[in-house]
Amino acid sequence: MPESEALPNGRGVPAPEVASAAAARRRAARAATVGTVDGFSWPGGRLVAVVFNIAFEAWSPGAAPGIGPMGNPLQRPGVLDAQAVSWARYGPQTGIWRLMDILDRHRSKATVMTSGILAESFPEAVRELAVRGHDVCAHSYAQDILPAYLSEREEVEHIHRCTELLRSVTGQAPRGWMSPRGTPSPNTSRLLAGAGYTWHGDCFDQDLPYLESFGSAGIVAVPFTMEVNDLPMYVRHGNPPRAMLDVFEDTFERLTTREERATSLDVTVHAHVFGRPSGAWVYDRILERVMGDSRVWVATRSQIADHLLDGSP
16 A cells, blocks of 8 residues: 555645554654653762663564574565574573573673563573563563554553563563564553553663653653664674674763763663674673773663652752
8 A cells, every 4th residue: 555645736645544553643642741850860970871681582483583694584475484483592592591691790680671472482591580680571472573563452462461471480570561673552651551561661762761651650761772782783784793892882982971961871682693602792791891880870671760760869
């Protein structure tokens, strides 16, 4: 279907499905009351909050990652890319354990964006994340299920399913949510607030966390920074692993020497990508760089949300 139809004056009128989506976005924007905090600072007056993330991902049965080490996916429709499936399985079988051990050595905690399906297929790994004190957040049921593709009723059921799967393994409901690709529907943050979530990371529009209110329900938006992230940098764009360290160092220097107000920085690896030795050393090196730096608050995303909600100076 075309996205617009031409009018005699040369302007376009949106096709019905495009107009409907735009209207939904406008309704969601009107429904959310966004609040920021003046004079925001991190604990102890630190300049930068650094969050170490792990994307712990899996796909539905019969689905495969759309991008992998061999480049483009298979070109024949309906043929499962078994190579990509095997590549992705490295995450729960091997990569997540290596990354947990690295974090243990640095006595640090990560926010782990966890596909709900892993609570079914690899419950021992999901449970161990909780046992070691990591911030296990929901990351859809599988990477091929995007909230943007779901009706509101389907999304309510999907959020509930993911919540209960992770609760059944970790013993507690996840406090945070990150959609695959960071791509929500117009309803996602409102539905998460109604489901009792503390925060979501489906936002890229500010440096600092902020509050979203939907009537009596509210949720903290914890913006996600994409610059220090293995998947786009290494897999999609073909840079060597060291490039992620270089980008981190340049960004970190800017944040700690030039910025005059509080900022944040995400360091994100995927268990099936930089959970491998070729990339895990970068995660290790960055942890070594920031741990103990008095200018830095190393925090989880749940801790950042709590800091905002507590109104701590």
